[in-house]
Amino acid sequence: MKIVKEFENLESRSIGFVPTMGALHDGHRELLKRGRAENELLVLSIFVNPTQFLEGEDFSKYPRTLEEDIKIAKEIGVDILFLPDVETLYSGDEVSILAPKIRGFILEGKGRVGHFNGVLQVVLKLFNIVKPHKAYFGKKDAQQLILIESMVKNLFLDIEIVPVDIVRDFDGVALSSRNRYLSKEERKLAIKIPKALTTGETLLKSGNSLQSTKRAMLSALEDLEIGYVEIRDRNLNLLQKFEKENTIILIAVKVGKTRLIDNIWL
Numbered sequence: 060m061k062i063v064k065e066f067e068n069l070e071s072r073s074i075g076f077v078p079t080m081g082a083l084h085d086g087h088r089e090l091l092k093r094g095r096a097e098n099e100l101l102v103l104s105i106f107v108n109p110t111q112f113l114e115g116e117d118f119s120k121y122p123r124t125l126e127e128d129i130k131i132a133k134e135i136g137v138d139i140l141f142l143p144d145v146e147t148l149y150s151g152d153e154v155s156i157l158a159p160k161i162r163g164f165i166l167e168g169k170g171r172v173g174h175f176n177g178v179l180q181v182v183l184k185l186f187n188i189v190k191p192h193k194a195y196f197g198k199k200d201a202q203q204l205i206l207i208e209s210m211v212k213n214l215f216l217d218i219e220i221v222p223v224d225i226v227r228d229f230d231g232v233a234l235s236s237r238n239r240y241l242s243k244e245e246r247k248l249a250i251k252i253p254k255a256l257t258t259g260e261t262l263l264k265s266g267n268s269l270q271s272t273k274r275a276m277l278s279a280l281e282d283l284e285i286g287y288v289e290i291r292d293r294n295l296n297l298l299q300k301f302e303k304e305n306t307i308i309l310i311a312v313k314v315g316k317t318r319l320i321d322n323i324w325l
């Protein structure tokens with residue numbers, strides 16, 4: 060495996076790319092395994108992107124576990140590990156990119172105004188540097204995935220975005236780099252999140268209305284500080300009723316000081 064800070068043009072008919080902020084877990088492993096299986100060359104980037112963190116968020120204390128990450132990358136057979144510096148990616152007074160006015164500023168984008176501008180900005184830069192044929196993103200960050208798919212479509216980028224299923228722990232909690240912030244007690248409370256999603260799934264599939272489903276989910280999440288529980292279509296538009304193969308239930312909650320998101324695609 061080559062570890063590089065500057066990226067050289069690659070000669071390959073099939074480049075798979077997994078952009079990350081590091082602190083790799085089994086969810087990332089799934090993206091990497093898929094990328095490994097489907098491409099001649101596999102590139103992983105690790106870059107904790109400052110522009111997607113708002114003032115007061117956890118940028119400086121975001122987990123950085125490079126040694127462990129390198130081990131995982133080698134184990135899976137990554138060809139190139141790209142570790143850009145902030146100075147390589149950002150020059151100061153820049154042309155910037157704006158997330159869609161509506162879908163970029165609801166859900167995660169409502170509480171974290173400008174977050175998706177930063178995500179799309181860095182992903183576009185990384186796409187232009189790595190020039191992948193396929194790029195892999197987890198469904199756990201559903202809004203991020205959907206907005207990246209929109210960016211690729213709207214800017215006519217020649218890249219296939221591959222959505223990868225959420226990986227869950229033994230008790231159903233979705234894997235996330237931020238889970239390591241949770242105390243034992245908080246980790247137990249977090250189980251309410253996948254349980255609420257399963258409740259939502261059962262109720263919708265058995266014909267309950269969106270409103271009553273949402274009410275039941277809110278009570279399944281009692282004791283947690285709820286950011287949102289929303290039922291939307293796969294383009295993040297509001298739904299009038301459950302649509303099979305076109306519905307996502309999205310949850311954001313705070314467990315202690317840690318904000319967790321999760322979702323289920325139905």
Ligand code: PAF
Nearest residue numbers: 078079080108178181200
């Ligand atoms: O999902 C992440 O880890 C980040 O938002 C991404 C896509 C690597 C952009 O910094």
